[in-house]
Amino acid sequence: MPKPETLNFFQKVYAVARQIPYGKVTSYGAIAKCLGAPRSARMVGYAMNGASEMEDVPAHRVLNRNGLLTGKHHFPGTHLMQQLLESEGHTVVEDKLQDFDKHFWDPVEMIGFDASTDQ
DNA sequence: CATGTGACCGGTG
């Protein structure tokens, strides 16, 4: 089992992802930035690896900065992730979300503080 | 303990 601090990091990721409202999407970088680790977007994705089994965490609403469904391979089924997004009123073409920036949801705005110390 | 891998991001050429 992971260390407590590690769980804390993961929990932070899950906590933010859980806040993603229906019909909205965000990126790994945005979440990472919100956690205070703007360069650790990879970890966010890694955390999402376990999140795919967590119904509390809508991992299908988390895409990369290009709006690509990079993590669809980790979802059960073939195009489940895409179908889920389309089901929420989005449009996905070739594993890419259309109007990504339009439906983009910034966690920082909800948290109300940018933990990014990257100056 | 060291090395490799990973659902990534941003900058530079």
Next chain:
DNA sequence: ACACCGGCCACAT
């Protein structure tokens, strides 16, 4: 526009 590179943190072997 595309390709390459460095950085970041945690986990697996």
